[in-house]
Amino acid sequence: MSYQEIAKDMIDKLPADKMIYVINILENLGEMYGISLYPNYEPNKETLEAIEEVDNMIKEGVGEHFEGSTTDFLNGILGE
Incomplete structure (x- = not known):
């Protein structure tokens, strides 16, 4: 082996x-x-769509910008 x-x-x-x-x-x-071991990463369709959605939101100036901790963000999403 x-x-x-x-x-x-x-x-x-x-x-x-x-x-x-x-x-x-x-x-x-x-x-x-000195060897690059990083894999060749190709995002799947869902990831590409999400990236495109965010790019469009930035270009159009829409969406909501959040400032705060990750905990606060998740609590807001989960309604806690």
Whole structure:
């Protein structure tokens, strides 16, 4: 079994909420050796539509600008 296969097997056994640590380690290794490990990210249709919606809101000067903490923002959305 190759090192890559061993690493992939180990990663598959980790809970999803711990993957950020693996990503951070890989990013640091890449930086140490001058290798770009960042994946090619292509946003899905829903994300592209959301980006376009925000761009149009900015161009047209519509929408609501919020200033405050994330907690305040979420409480406002959730009506708490």
